[in-house]
Amino acid sequence: MKILAINGSHRKGRNTTTLLRMVLDEAAVQGAATELLELSDLNIKFCTSCNKCLNRSQCSIPDDDMAIVEKKLLAADGILLGSPVYWVNVTTLMKNFMDRSRYLHIYKNLLDGKVGAAVTTAGLLYGGQEATLKVMEYYLQLQGLHVVDSRDPNEVIKTVIAAGSLMEGVKDDKMIFRRTAIEDELLVASSKQLARNMVKLIRQLKK
Numbered sequence: 001m002k003i004l005a006i007n008g009s010h011r012k013g014r015n016t017t018t019l020l021r022m023v024l025d026e027a028a029v030q031g032a033a034t035e036l037l038e039l040s041d042l043n044i045k046f047c048t049s050c051n052k053c054l055n056r057s058q059c060s061i062p063d064d065d066m067a068i069v070e071k072k073l074l075a076a077d078g079i080l081l082g083s084p085v086y087w088v089n090v091t092t093l094m095k096n097f098m099d100r101s102r103y104l105h106i107y108k109n110l111l112d113g114k115v116g117a118a119v120t121t122a123g124l125l126y127g128g129q130e131a132t133l134k135v136m137e138y139y140l141q142l143q144g145l146h147v148v149d150s151r152d153p154n155e156v157i158k159t160v161i162a163a164g165s166l167m168e169g170v171k172d173d174k175m176i177f178r179r180t181a182i183e184d185e186l187l188v189a190s191s192k193q194l195a196r197n198m199v200k201l202i203r204q205l206k207k
C-alpha cells in the first residue's frame, strides 16, 4: 500500500511539510509505504488551456516534471494533498498542479477509486482553513477519489478537519503565535487520525 503526499507550500521544510510528514509517519506505522513530493522542487509549467485533454489522457506540454508526478499519482493507493492557506485558498503551486492534472480525469478517470485526503495550515486562527481544505477535497472528489476526513469513529468528535494555525489566540490585545503549526495538539490528533482513516479505507477497498 502506497500513500503519496503532495506539498503545495512555496516553503519546503516548513509547517506544511512538517504536517504532511506527521500524517505519513502515522500511515507508515499503520503499514503504508509513503513518499512526500514537494511541488517547489519541480518544474511544472502553466496549463495553456489547449483543451487537447478533452480527447485524450495526455497533456500537450511534454517537457516538464508533470510526467514524474503522473507516474507517482498512478502508482499510489492514497493521495494526500497539503497546502498552506494563501488568500483563503490553496497556493499557486497547488492550483497549478491541479490545472495540469486535468488530463488524468477529463477523458478517462485514471485516478478513480483511490483514497484521498487533505491538510492545511494557516497563519491566523480562523484564516480560511475550511475553504482551502474544501478546494483540495473537491479536487480529489472530481478526480474520482474516495475522500476521508479526520473523524475518529470510536471517540467523541473533537474536530472535523485536519487544519491548523500558527496563531494560538489573543491575550491583552496581542496575538500569540506558536513556533510551528504542529504545536497544536488538536491538529496532531486529527492529522494522525486522518492517516489511520486513509489506511483503513485503502485496506477495505483492496479486499
Ligand SMILES: Cc1cc2nc3c(=O)[nH]c(=O)nc-3n(C[C@H](O)[C@H](O)[C@H](O)COP(=O)(O)O)c2cc1C
Binding pocket: 009, 010, 011, 014, 015, 016, 017, 084, 085, 086, 087, 088, 089, 121, 122, 123, 124, 125, 126, 127, 128, 166, 181
Ligand atoms: C501570499 C500569502 C498569503 C497568505 N494568506 C493567508 C490567509 O489568507 N490566511 C491565513 O491565515 N494565513 C495566510 N498566510 C500565512 C500562511 O498560511 C502560513 O504562514 C502558513 O503556515 C505557511 O505554511 P508553510 O510554513 O508551509 O509555508 C499567507 C501567507 C502568504 C505567503
